[in-house]
Amino acid sequence: xxxxxxxxxxxxxxxxxxxxxxxxxxxxxxxxxxxxxxxxxxxxxxxxxxxxxxxxxxxxxxxxxxxxxxxxxxxxxxxxxxxxxxxxxxxxxxxxxxxxxxxxxxxxxxxxxxxx
Amino acid sequence: xxxxxxxxxxxxxxxxxxxxxxxxxxxxxxxxxxxxxxxxxxxxxxxxxxxxxxxxxxxxxxxxxxxxxxxxxxxxxxxxxxxxxxxxxxxxxxxxxxxxxxxxxxxxxxxxx
Numbered sequence: 648x649x650x651x652x653x654x655x656x657x658x659x660x661x662x663x664x665x666x667x668x669x670x671x672x673x674x675x676x677x678x679x680x681x682x683x684x685x686x687x688x689x690x691x692x693x694x695x696x697x698x699x700x701x702x703x704x705x706x707x708x709x710x711x712x713x714x715x716x717x718x719x720x721x722x723x724x725x726x727x728x729x730x731x732x733x734x735x736x737x738x739x740x741x742x743x744x745x746x747x748x749x750x751x752x753x754x755x756x757x758x759x760x761x762x763x
Numbered sequence: 764x765x766x767x768x769x770x771x772x773x774x775x776x777x778x779x780x781x782x783x784x785x786x787x788x789x790x791x792x793x794x795x796x797x798x799x800x801x802x803x804x805x806x807x808x809x810x811x812x813x814x815x816x817x818x819x820x821x822x823x824x825x826x827x828x829x830x831x832x833x834x835x836x837x838x839x840x841x842x843x844x845x846x847x848x849x850x851x852x853x854x855x856x857x858x859x860x861x862x863x864x865x866x867x868x869x870x871x872x873x874x875x876x
Contacts, residue, residue: 651806687868688868689865689867689868692863697862703863737806737807739807744862749795749812749813750795751797751809751812752864753809754806755806756806
């Protein structure tokens with residue numbers, strides 16, 4: 648049982664669709680992260696939020712739009728995606744930003760996205 | 764560029780064999796180091812971490828790792844693997860004062876019963 652949940656677990660969408668991924672953490676953390684996991688590539692950090700404020704946008708295309716309404720919820724809004732955006736999208740949270748006293752990130756199960 | 768290398772992409776072992784997975788990073792500096800495991804169909808879970816103190820750290824399920832600063836390495840070890848250790852293992856680091864994980868590409872371990 649993870650303290651980080653993600654919905655949906657699987658999503659298939661066309662290139663003209665608009666969809667959203669949702670992440671919720673039940674750990675009382677204040678930092679949340681979006682990652683992209685593609686086959687044979689390292690996990691790629693996309694966005695970081697700390698106390699609801701975006702602190703990192705890792706050169707992510709504008710067709711990915713994050714939203715963090717509070718410290719427990721994180722969304723990733725998707726529109727006009729490309730087939731190469733098909734991947735596993737992972738959400739994570741941490742108490743304080745990673746890199747301080749070994750704060751680790753806790754990961755959700757991911758959303759498997761397929762763009763047709 | 765800062766990077767993490769996991770040279771073994773696929774490892775196959777028999778039960779009771781010893782395991783060592785390599786992890787090297789490219790840049791010196793004060794680091795926080797992590798090993799995560801992803802069992803089939805499950806989320807990434809933390810195995811162990813190092814951020815200061817004793818460079819030999821022990822984690823869950825009998826795993827341990829040793830931080831060797833002079834070699835920029837943080838290798839994962841287990842003296843006797845079990846079939847249930849079949850999973851993908853990821854090394855990650857975070858430089859102190861930053862908040863970005865840098866992940867390796869992962870090592871797929873298959874343990875034969």
